[in-house]
Amino acid sequence: xxxxxxxxxxxxxxxxxxxxxxxxxxxxxxxxxxxxxxxxxxxxxxxxxxxxxxxxxxxxxxxxxxxxxxxxxxxxxxxxxxxxxxxxxxxxxxxxxxxxxxxxxxxxxxxxxxxxxxxxxxxxxxxxxxxxxxxxxxxxxxxxxxxxxxxxxxxxxxxxxxxxxxxxxxxxxxxxxxxxxxxxxxxxxxxxxxxxxxxxxxxxxxxxxxxxxxxxxxxxxxxxxxxxxxxxxxxxxxxxxxxxxxxxxxxxxxxxxxxxxxxxxxxxxxxxxxxxxxxxxxx
Numbered sequence: 001x002x003x004x005x006x007x008x009x010x011x012x013x014x015x016x017x018x019x020x021x022x023x024x025x026x027x028x029x030x031x032x033x034x035x036x037x038x039x040x041x042x043x044x045x046x047x048x049x050x051x052x053x054x055x056x057x058x059x060x061x062x063x064x065x066x067x068x069x070x071x072x073x074x075x076x077x078x079x080x081x082x083x084x085x086x087x088x089x090x091x092x093x094x095x096x097x098x099x100x101x102x103x104x105x106x107x108x109x110x111x112x113x114x115x116x117x118x119x120x121x122x123x124x125x126x127x128x129x130x131x132x133x134x135x136x137x138x139x140x141x142x143x144x145x146x147x148x149x150x151x152x153x154x155x156x157x158x159x160x161x162x163x164x165x166x167x168x169x170x171x172x173x174x175x176x177x178x179x180x181x182x183x184x185x186x187x188x189x190x191x192x193x194x195x196x197x198x199x200x201x202x203x204x205x206x207x208x209x210x211x212x213x214x215x216x217x218x219x220x221x222x223x224x225x226x227x228x229x230x231x232x233x234x235x236x237x238x239x240x241x242x243x244x245x246x247x248x249x250x251x252x253x254x255x256x257x258x259x260x261x262x263x264x265x266x267x268x269x270x271x272x273x274x275x276x277x278x279x280x281x282x283x
Contacts, residue, residue, distance in 0.1 A: 005045075005219075005222050007219065010045065010048055010049065011218065012277075012280065014044050015249075015278075016080075016084065016280040016282075017040050017081060018249045018250070018276045019276045019278060020080035020084075020093055021037055021040075021076040021077055021080060022037075022250065022272045023282065024079070024093055024097075025076060025263040025264070028263070029263045030097050030263055031097060032074055033076065033247070033253065033264070034246040034256075034259035034261075035071065035077075035180060035246060035260065037246070037247050037250060038182050038245055038247060038248045039074055039077050040077055041221055041244075042178065042180070042215055042242060043078065044218070045218065046081075047081050047085040050065075050226070050229070051065040051067065052064055052065045055086035055087050055115075057087060057114035061117065061144065062142060063143070065144050066133060066146055067148070068120070068126050068129055068130045068133070068146070068147070068148040069149055070123070070124075070127060070129075070149060071149065071150055071151035072106040072120030072126075074151075075105060076096065078107060078116075082113075084280060085115075087115040088102075090281075091283055094283055107121070117133075123151065124157025124159040125159060127148055127150060127164065127177060128163040129148075130146050130147075131163050131172055134146035134175040135172050137174055138173075144174070145175075145229060145232060146175050146176070148175070148176075148177045148178070149177075149178050149180060150177065150178070151179070151185070152182060152196065152199075154179075155179065155196050164203065164208065165206055167208075167237040168207030168208055172237050173235050173237060174232055174233065176228045179240070181199070181241050182246040184256070184257040185257060185260070199241055209231060209236040209237070209238045210240075210241060211239070215242035215244040249275065250276070253272070
């Protein structure tokens with residue numbers, strides 16, 4: 001049974017992570033703030049409340065919960081969360097996207113960054129990796145859960161649906177996948193670029209159990225993630241359709257694809273930081 005969430009701590013954690021995100025991308029005039037800001041509550045809920053893990057980190061993740069980021073371009077929120085959850089020093093966030101840094105624009109494994117188990121950024125691959133690890137845990141009698149986050153635009157990739165079919169057929173029921181459903185992708189609103197139709201009906205038709213929630217409401221999100229854990233182990237993989245707002249927390253970035261991969265200038269950074277409380281100390 002998971003202990004009750006400390007919502008005050010989680011809200012402070014989210015505010016600091018959002019500060020990290022805008023400062024990281026501003027410093028190198030490069031990166032993806034929009035989706036990172038929108039998914040901040042999800043990462044906080046996983047790493048500060050829900051998942052059972054050892055931040056000293058071993059690559060196999062044996063007998064612990066593991067997470068895979070499929071939409072690797074939102075690496076700023078991932079790196080900030082890992083650092084502030086004890087995987088590596090917070091000061092290393094200042095090296096984001098710099099030559100020789102372990103914090104590449106998309107997560108990679110060759111430099112051995114703690115917390116990162118797969119290279120990601122080639123969209124469509126993360127679900128396959130998560131399914132494979134979840135299946136291996138089942139075969140090895142390992143009770144750990146496997147979490148994976150995908151983008152909604154990423155659902156346009158065919159490999160996602162191959163993995164979805166395989167997971168249901170093989171009853172991979174220790175897998176909890178989530179889609180960041182912000183309805184935006186790099187070129188514009190998803191409905192205009194290549195509409196997804198009824199995602200819930202599609203995943204249910206593939207044999208998944210589907211839950212839905214507001215991903216920017218911590219209490220609702222945590223309740224949904226806990227429901228997913230409670231309903232795992234029933235011969236169905238679980239999909240959470242998590243509605244978020246791209247750019248959440250910074251008013252001029254919210255609700256538009258235009259901040260998918262654009263860094264704020266000096267004036268915009270100052271504006272963003274004025275909206276976000278420094279709660280845990282800037283790097």
